[in-house]
Amino acid sequence: NAGVTQTPKFQVLKTGQSMTLQCAQDMNHEYMSWYRQDPGMGLRLIHYSVGAGITDQGEVPNGYNVSRSTTEDFPLRLLSAAPSQTSVYFCASSSRTGGTEAFFGQGTRLTVV
């Protein structure tokens, strides 16, 4: 059972570069979200989606884009990386029905130099 798969696990970018963090889930969950976690801080919501073709902004959306063309995939794009985007990124999915448990990927550790 794969669950939520994030790639890559580690990434170093130069300031101004762009990249896409991949997230895929095989549980047919309607809801998917991206979070960033900085040292000593909680999980801050970047963007989320309640279904294919539907996305919305979270608490800290600036500098990030998302799309949801399929139920399974929810990529996060950094348009022009900045050192302030150095963080650990988590993707999560959950079902619209049947409770509130969210399943998380293993995280992507991103460093922007």
Added chain:
Amino acid sequence: GQSLEQPSEVTAVEGAIVQINCTYQTSGFYGLSWYQQHDGGAPTFLSYNALDGLEETGRFSSFLSRSDSYGYLLLQELQMKDSASYFCAVKQGGKLIFGQGTELSVKP
């Protein structure tokens, strides 16, 4: 907007009981969840309260009072492996908003 408040850190000894509190202010509320995270690994789900009262799952229990916008996570018979960060989270439709987390240190 929404905000969740929880203590930044708690220390307890092995075998003891510890309570981690969470107060929240949200516009729209579907329930309060708790997650555990070890050393920057993936957060894992512990419990969920949609209605007032106590939910028990083994050594862990969670309580919710919607009238007080307050909940807590109770950990009993603490073990060293319970040392981790614990997050409360509020469900609002399709999104989950997290508190800043409580770092629990369990001492021998």
